[in-house]
Amino acid sequence: MSSDLIANLNEQQKAAVTLPEVSSLILAGVGSGKTSVLISRIAFLLEHRLCTPAELFAVTFTNKAAREMMTRLQAKMPLNTRAMWVGTFHGLCNRMLRLHHEAAGLPAAFAILDMSDQLGAIKRIMKANNINEEVLPARKIQNYINKQKEEGIRAKDIKPYGFGERDLLRVYEIYEKVINREGAVDFGELILRTYEMLLNNEPIRQHYQDRFKFILVDEFQDTNKLQYKFLKLLAGHGEEGRKPNAVFAVGDDDQSIYAFRGANVGNMKDFIRDFTIGEPIRLEQNYRSQGNILDAANYLISNNSDRLGKNLWTQSGKGDLIRVFKAGDEAEEAAFVVDNIKDFVRNGEDLREIAILYRSNAQSRALETELTRRGVKYTVYGGLRFFDRAEIKNALAYLRLAENTADDSAFMRVVNLP
Structure with missing residues (x-):
């Protein structure tokens, strides 16, 4: 080199x-x-x-x-x-x-099922075999099948540990036969x-x-x-x-x-x-962060058990101190975040230089509500805005229709839902 x-x-x-x-x-x-x-x-x-x-x-x-x-x-x-x-x-x-489809027992143009396709196939199997989804949710079956495949376990290799797994295993067995007959594979099957x-x-x-x-x-x-x-x-x-x-x-x-x-x-x-x-x-040399945040991370991570161990360090200086705020609920947390954003903007910071990170999409609701209420413009990356999601639009349409039976757009949205 x-x-x-x-x-x-x-x-x-x-x-x-x-x-x-x-x-x-x-x-x-x-x-x-x-x-x-x-x-x-x-x-x-x-x-x-x-x-x-x-x-x-x-x-x-x-x-x-x-x-x-x-x-x-x-x-x-x-x-x-x-x-x-x-x-x-x-x-x-x-x-x-694709190169060895015959050896793998697949047609040359085998289809790949995404998670939505897979769930649809499971629901069809349940309907054809009179399995009540209210008793055994399709997503539970999907998770079970995918977990077995991630472990490398076929349905024929499983000895059910109880009545509950027997029902899951029954669908797994039928599912394997169906997708084999259709010449399809899901992600785990690949x-x-x-x-x-x-x-x-x-x-x-x-x-x-x-x-x-x-x-x-x-x-x-x-x-x-x-x-x-x-x-x-x-x-x-x-x-x-x-x-x-x-x-x-x-x-x-x-x-x-x-x-x-x-x-x-x-x-x-x-x-x-x-x-x-x-x-x-x-x-161990970190090129992304400064010392204070690395010291805090090293301290927290050191409490993890059964790790191989390392200690991150940087030449980028200590940087800003870390502040920790413990909120009573999500509304108080969102208000604290927006208060800080408002302070940054008053001190001349550009909104485009500010980011809010959250652990799961469900946590965006409180933050978006507070940002909207206080007139702070924002963009959500990596997913739909909370109020743009289909299930939220559907729920809001029901509420609008309950309030105003003449709301035709709300009626058209939910007439076939659920």
């Missing part, structure tokens, strides 16, 4: 980027430049001819991250990316299944079907194990059990007479937030054990 690119990295980043052909765990703290490390690692492997673009398999958590990685990689070096396999688990498994194909088809499995010399995984803390099993299989781990391919896993056990989707932060410790990883490389 050219010296000017190496010069842009700190010592820990350089150590990660220039590793030999070994599996490794990179513990990358918040704002520590992990994306730059991943991209530089790929560039290092290619420039030193340790592999060709076709021999890389890089997994990102989102399609946006995959596009960013490819764009930044092409800016570093002349590269034909067509042969590279870079994308999300779902995207890469979809690509593999990965499970690919894993099973590789497991049961030795020529295809060996082809990809021989091809992908280097496997790189971003956001490793958010992988679930099935995804980790898929990575182990692709790397050739545990196969007699075979040295596993090099897996470069980047993640942060302090940032695992997708347990509700089946993410298993324990995969990091399993990875260290299974691939005989030595001490992880820790990226």
Whole structure:
């Protein structure tokens, strides 16, 4: 790799980027430049001819991250990316299944069901089999099916633990038959079907194990059990007479937030054990925040049990002090936030330089109500404004109609709802 690119990295980043052909765990703290490390690692492997673009398999958590990685990689070096396999688990498994659909037992043009399509299929199955949704909600069944697939478990492998699971399992069994007959896969099936194909088809499995010399995984803390099993299989781990391919896993056990989707932060410790990883490389220098907020974060996170451990630091100075306010309820909290915004604006700050972060979409209601009441203009990013959501519009239309039976627009909106 050219010296000017190496010069842009700190010592820990350089150590990660220039590793030999070994599996490794990179513990990358918040704002520590992990994306730059991943991209530089790929560039290092290619420039030193340790592999060709076709021999890389890089997994990102989102399609946006995959596009960013490819764009930044092409800016570093002349590269034909067509042969590279870079994308999300779902995207890469979809690509593999399209190439080997017959071996996977799928039609060439198999359909992919999104969450809404999947829920619709479950409801149709329930209706056809006289299963009362008021007794057994369709979303509960959907969550059950997806959880089993994230664990890599088929309906035939489940022994129900009680009456309640027998009903869930019954729908899961019918659901598998229906989507198989229709030649469709859901998101969980993309990965499970690919894993099973590789497991049961030795020529295809060996082809990809021989091809992908280097496997790189971003956001490793958010992988679930099935995804980790898929990575182990692709790397050739545990196969007699075979040295596993090099897996470069980047993640942060302090940032695992997708347990509700089946993410298993324990995969990091399993990875260290299974691939005989030595001490992880820790990226601890933070380029995003200032000292006071990092000190507070380090103090809080240090109380977490069963973590691999690291301590974030920065050269950016201490920064502003952190203020903490404990509100009695959401209305008081919203009023406090808007009071501060008003103060900022009176002191010459631009509204466009102010951001409000909240944990879940449901929390926006109180904030939006207070901002609207006090005449503060705002934009919601990452989702619909609370009052623009279909269910809220429907509820308001019912209230309008109760107040005014001549409100035709409200009537037309709810005449067929629910």
